[in-house]
Amino acid sequence: MSETRALTLADVCRSFGPVQVLHDISLTLRPGEVHALIGENGAGKSTAMKIMSGYLEPTKGQVKLDDAPVRFASSQEAEAQGVVLIHQEFNLADQLSVEQNIFLGHEKRRGLFLDKAWMQAETRRLLARLNCKVSPDARVRDISNADKQMVEIAKALSRRAQVLIMDEPTAVLTEREAEVLFEQVERLKAEGVAILFTSHKLDEVKRISDRITVLRDGHVVAQGMTAEFNEDQMAQAMVGRDVSSLYPVRSVGVGDDAALEVRGLNVPGYAHDISFTLRRGEILGISGLIGSGRTEAMEGLTGLRAAQGDVRINGRPVSLRSPQQAQAAGLCYLTEDRKGRGLLLQKGMRENLTLQALPEFTNWLIDHKAEDAALTRAIADFDIRAPTREVLVGNLSGGNQQKLLIAKIMLTDPDIVIIDEPTRGIDIGTKQQIYEFIHALSAAGKSIIVVSSEMQEVIGLADRVLVMRLGTIAGEVSGDDMTEDKIVRLAMGLGATRQEAI
Amino acid sequence: MTATETRPSRPARGVNLKVLGPILALVVLVIVGAALNGNFLSAANITNVLSRSAFIGIIAVGMTFVITGGGLDLSVGSMAAFIAGLMILVMNAMLPVMGPGWPLVFVGMLTAMVAGTLAGFVNGFLITTMRIEAFIVTLGTMGIYRSLVTWLADGGTLSLDFGMRSVIRPIYFDGILGISWPIIVFALVAISGELVMRRAAFGRHAAAVGSNDQVARYSSVNVNRVRMLTYVFLGILVGVATIMYVPRLGSASPSTGVLWELEAIAAVIIGGTMLKGGFGRVWGTVIGVLILSLIDNILNLTDGVSPYLNGAIQGVIIILAVILQRDKKAES
Ligand SMILES: Nc1ncnc2c1ncn2[C@@H]1O[C@H](COP(=O)(O)OP(=O)(O)OP(=O)(O)O)[C@@H](O)[C@H]1O
Numbered sequence: 001m002s003e004t005r006a007l008t009l010a011d012v013c014r015s016f017g018p019v020q021v022l023h024d025i026s027l028t029l030r031p032g033e034v035h036a037l038i039g040e041n042g043a044g045k046s047t048a049m050k051i052m053s054g055y056l057e058p059t060k061g062q063v064k065l066d067d068a069p070v071r072f073a074s075s076q077e078a079e080a081q082g083v084v085l086i087h088q089e090f091n092l093a094d095q096l097s098v099e100q101n102i103f104l105g106h107e108k109r110r111g112l113f114l115d116k117a118w119m120q121a122e123t124r125r126l127l128a129r130l131n132c133k134v135s136p137d138a139r140v141r142d143i144s145n146a147d148k149q150m151v152e153i154a155k156a157l158s159r160r161a162q163v164l165i166m167d168e169p170t171a172v173l174t175e176r177e178a179e180v181l182f183e184q185v186e187r188l189k190a191e192g193v194a195i196l197f198t199s200h201k202l203d204e205v206k207r208i209s210d211r212i213t214v215l216r217d218g219h220v221v222a223q224g225m226t227a228e229f230n231e232d233q234m235a236q237a238m239v240g241r242d243v244s245s246l247y248p249v250r251s252v253g254v255g256d257d258a259a260l261e262v263r264g265l266n267v268p269g270y271a272h273d274i275s276f277t278l279r280r281g282e283i284l285g286i287s288g289l290i291g292s293g294r295t296e297a298m299e300g301l302t303g304l305r306a307a308q309g310d311v312r313i314n315g316r317p318v319s320l321r322s323p324q325q326a327q328a329a330g331l332c333y334l335t336e337d338r339k340g341r342g343l344l345l346q347k348g349m350r351e352n353l354t355l356q357a358l359p360e361f362t363n364w365l366i367d368h369k370a371e372d373a374a375l376t377r378a379i380a381d382f383d384i385r386a387p388t389r390e391v392l393v394g395n396l397s398g399g400n401q402q403k404l405l406i407a408k409i410m411l412t413d414p415d416i417v418i419i420d421e422p423t424r425g426i427d428i429g430t431k432q433q434i435y436e437f438i439h440a441l442s443a444a445g446k447s448i449i450v451v452s453s454e455m456q457e458v459i460g461l462a463d464r465v466l467v468m469r470l471g472t473i474a475g476e477v478s479g480d481d482m483t484e485d486k487i488v489r490l491a492m493g494l495g496a497t498r499q500e501a502i
Numbered sequence: 503m504t505a506t507e508t509r510p511s512r513p514a515r516g517v518n519l520k521v522l523g524p525i526l527a528l529v530v531l532v533i534v535g536a537a538l539n540g541n542f543l544s545a546a547n548i549t550n551v552l553s554r555s556a557f558i559g560i561i562a563v564g565m566t567f568v569i570t571g572g573g574l575d576l577s578v579g580s581m582a583a584f585i586a587g588l589m590i591l592v593m594n595a596m597l598p599v600m601g602p603g604w605p606l607v608f609v610g611m612l613t614a615m616v617a618g619t620l621a622g623f624v625n626g627f628l629i630t631t632m633r634i635e636a637f638i639v640t641l642g643t644m645g646i647y648r649s650l651v652t653w654l655a656d657g658g659t660l661s662l663d664f665g666m667r668s669v670i671r672p673i674y675f676d677g678i679l680g681i682s683w684p685i686i687v688f689a690l691v692a693i694s695g696e697l698v699m700r701r702a703a704f705g706r707h708a709a710a711v712g713s714n715d716q717v718a719r720y721s722s723v724n725v726n727r728v729r730m731l732t733y734v735f736l737g738i739l740v741g742v743a744t745i746m747y748v749p750r751l752g753s754a755s756p757s758t759g760v761l762w763e764l765e766a767i768a769a770v771i772i773g774g775t776m777l778k779g780g781f782g783r784v785w786g787t788v789i790g791v792l793i794l795s796l797i798d799n800i801l802n803l804t805d806g807v808s809p810y811l812n813g814a815i816q817g818v819i820i821i822l823a824v825i826l827q828r829d830k831k832a833e834s
């Protein structure tokens with residue numbers, strides 16, 4: 001790459017209406033350096049990144065490119081100057097193919113026509129670099145979240161960014177996929193690209209960043225070389241209290257009777273022959289690579305997908321053909337896709353919170369007072385940080401959306417709850433709160449299934465872990481056997497012989 | 503930063519204009535009407551305007567739910583004509599048996615309600631269970647009902663037997679305390695509609711389904727049932743509107759109810775309901791209906807502008823309403 005550029009925020013403030021979310025932020029991205037921006041949910045990380053890349057304007061302060069103040073009128077203008085943002089939410093056109101998305105607005109032409117062959121080849125090359133196996137012709141709506149993330153990254157690579165800003169790029173990736181991304185980050189760094197990223201996984205931050213800026217409530221509270229921080233110090237700076245013991249210790253034993261028995265569950269095309277038993281008060285982890293059918297199996301179980309199999313709840317056979325039936329039987333599923341399937345982004349928090357448990361709030365008419373009280377309770381219980389009570393849910397920060405989603409499911413008071421990726425995009429302080437909450441549920445006699453791509457999370461949280469591979473349960477680990485190594489080997493279909501997990 | 507206390511946080515301009523826009527337009531129209539013609543505010547004229555808006559109004563309230571739920575129904579005008587024809591045929595057929603009187607009127611009413619329910623059910627079934635686009639389904643049924651009523655009338659007019667006309671007339675022309683029945687029924691339908699939209703689980707569910715049906719499904723909302731019910735309610739309300747309509751002229755013809763669907767949809771949109779679904783406002787629809795009828799009425803009462811321009815003015819208003827709706831999006 002011929003040119004390198006540095007991007008600076010100088011005393012930037014930003015308000016939404018009367019609420020100020022950024023206060024005098026200053027930071028510099030230097031060529032060939034990886035800068036990490038960390039902070040709690042709602043601290044203002046995404047907002048700062050959007051200001052740097054022309055999606056938002058600062059209310060005060062300046063953005064400087066190579067020491068010269070710039071005003072990006074739009075994100076296209078920023079991209080033209082080499083500043084590219086990969087959004088926290090996917091920014092892809094669902095109906096278009098992978099290739100069309102990568103070159104959207106930058107199509108390569110030859111004379112009057114599109115140079116289809118060149119773009120195909122280039123797409124293949126970019127995806128191969130990312131170790132991503134999707135076809136350039138696949139429609140984006142048909143590919144997995146992890147692949148979508150890779151397509152976003154490929155898109156940014158194709159723009160030849162000199163300043164690359166990534167908002168939680170690894171949130172939807174497993175460790176292996178994240179590894180591939182980090183290789184590319186190293187490569188770009190060597191080419192002199194200035195990189196900014198954010199992540200709630202502090203081990204990643206420690207590993208790949210050179211410099212750290214910590215935000216709390218829109219203020220920069222710490223800034224320095226990564227070498228000067230250990231993970232606990234980062235967490236402490238973000239949250240303002242000690243969070244070194246992340247996983248609570250089990251206080252109450254697991255019950256003996258089976259809360260949920262699943263025998264021979266088939267979800268055509270995704271999972272087959274799934275059998276397991278969940279005991280009362282148990283926390284069961286489900287691990288596996290992305291695409292192993294974890295989510296689909298759970299959706300089949302809760303009536304969200306066509307499925308066959310024997311399911312018993314508290315020993316009684318039940319037929320769960322729709323989510324309504326599952327909910328009536330005391331079984332709820334919390335989706336991993338909070339924006340597409342979890343929350344109505346155009347509605348307020350109150351309507352979202354009570355949507356699933358609406359009958360509880362309805363006696364001919366909806367009781368608005370009770371709803372308001374429930375919202376007040378949820379905000380307190382789950383520490384939801386919203387600029388105002390009336391904010392549209394789409395304007396909440398990602399992590400706070402997740403908290404609202406958990407609050408929404410819990411309002412239905414399920415006996416058995418399946419949580420898919422409980423802490424995706426959630427900051428470490430809140431993670432700790434959610435883990436404590438899951439333990440409290442279990443102590444109250446509820447049974448919980450936690451599906452998670454974060455190995456540490458299932459191990460730290462679960463009493464027992466089922467590992468899925470290619471649509472079936474490849475094995476089960478519990479007790480001292482619950483190690484990353486064992487889980488990875490099961491997930492990848494490796495035998496007892498020890499191999500280096502890639 | 504746990505700023506949970508309620509603050510006056512609304513960007514005052516956009517939101518207020520959206521809420522107040524239709525009301526302001528209505529007020530302006532009333533002032534203009536009163537200035538142009540002394541009779542405009544007379545009791546007779548007001549009753550006339552309101553009674554005539556009642557048909558479209560009752561249908562538009564149902565349409566508000568359909569559109570809020572992410573759907574559309576183009577068939578309501580033809581459906582009304584078909585139901586009117588059917589109602590007249592049934593009453594004429596039963597007249598020799600039952601004689602003219604209220605029992606026969608009730609038979610007619612029942613016919614209209616049942617036919618409306620079934621017609622709504624058919625639309626809903628094809629759209630939800632058979633998964634066909636609402637636009638296509640209702641375009642189809644629109645043609646079907648229109649052709650059926652033409653066939654029933656053999657291209658001419660279906661007239662209610664003279665013996666029955668005087669019995670049934672009061673439904674349109676009488677009322678309580680000087681307020682005619684269509685106005686009363688419209689008011690009742692509008693008030694219950696507003697209540698259901700705002701305060702009942704069904705209204706909330708319809709908005710959720712229209713906003714994102716996946717989220718609704720994952721939240722244990724029976725998406726198909728909610729969608730189906732919006733069409734069935736609309737069908738029932740078309741039946742109710744027809745019951746009000748038949749007594750007025752005592753006849754139905756292939757030109758009955760022509761363009762009612764567009765007027766109803768226009769009223770819904772002018773009232774601030776989002777055409778792509780997810781948000782609906784019944785009181786807005788009522789104002790939308792009144793705006794449309796007032797324009798018609800003012801043009802008829804005044805000499806300055808030809809009543810033939812009615813359609814053009816309505817068109818301008820609809821487009822303006824949509825532009826106003828959009829401003830919030832443009833900000834963010
Ligand atoms: N368009 C908007 N209107 C109103 N408030 C907004 C808007 N966008 C963001 N906010 C608010 O600004 C604050 C900062 O949000 P931001 O998305 O930057 O947080 P974040 O640090 O990225 O959090 P997370 O880790 O959860 O993604 C939040 O309180 C959020 O609700």
Ligand SMILES: [Mg+2]
Nearest residue numbers: 045046088398
């Ligand atoms: Mg964010």
